Amino acid sequence: LMVWLRRTTHYLFIVVVAVNSTLLTINAGDYIFYTDWAWTSFVVFSIAQSTMLVVGAIYYMLFTGVPGTATYYATIMTIYTWVAKGAWFALGYPMDFITVPVWIPSAMLLDLTYWATRRNKHAAIIIGGTLVGLSLPIFNMINLLLVRDPLEMAFKYPRPTLPPYMTPIEPQVGKFYNSPVALGSGAGAVLSVPIAALGAKLNTWTYRWMAA
Secondary structure, eight states: OHHHHHHTHHHHHHHHHHHHHHHHHHHSSSSSTTTTTGGGGHHHHHHHHHHHHHHHHHHHHHHHTOTTHHHHHHHHHHHHHHHHHHHHHHTTOOGGGSOOOOOHHHHHHHHHHHHHTTSOHHHIIIIIHHHHHHHHHHHHHHHHHTSSOHHHHHHHSOOTTSOGGGOOOOOOTTTSOSOHHHHHHHHHHHHHHHHHHHHHHHHHHHHHHHHO
């Protein structure tokens, strides 16, 4: 029984990581990414999304050893989040109230790096992690610009679980930074590399546990 349990550890871990990554996204700030606080929290959530994506995606990719699994992982997260979006829509909130983060293109870059470097783990960590951190804020800013007006949605449809002191306020755009995309990409590129290394290390640890 223990041998069977250890051999299925990876598969169980993948499910747990994917589900918890989605739950983390749902609870990061207001529901999904930056709906309430829009531009003022874009940098913080860009970093959170980049690091969260890369740790699970690289774990999954190195486990299978097949380029493409990082994109598959990002697709799972996207589907989970769209289901949650549909649930809120069923409660009477508009579709624009929840903005689903764009994970898939960044995960594709991670897969491409792993494939282009002939499955080099260290290249995936350094180059792939950097590309994820750089690209995700760009894709998500495009995503946000396509939404009608996320801040207006937040004012018209406040999240019912928010206490009064968390009511959205008008952001001071440009007061703390001039380019949220540039700042998010720069910080994300730096932080995604050590987090990618952590994901790779988690893969090694579970392999050792299974081999015991």
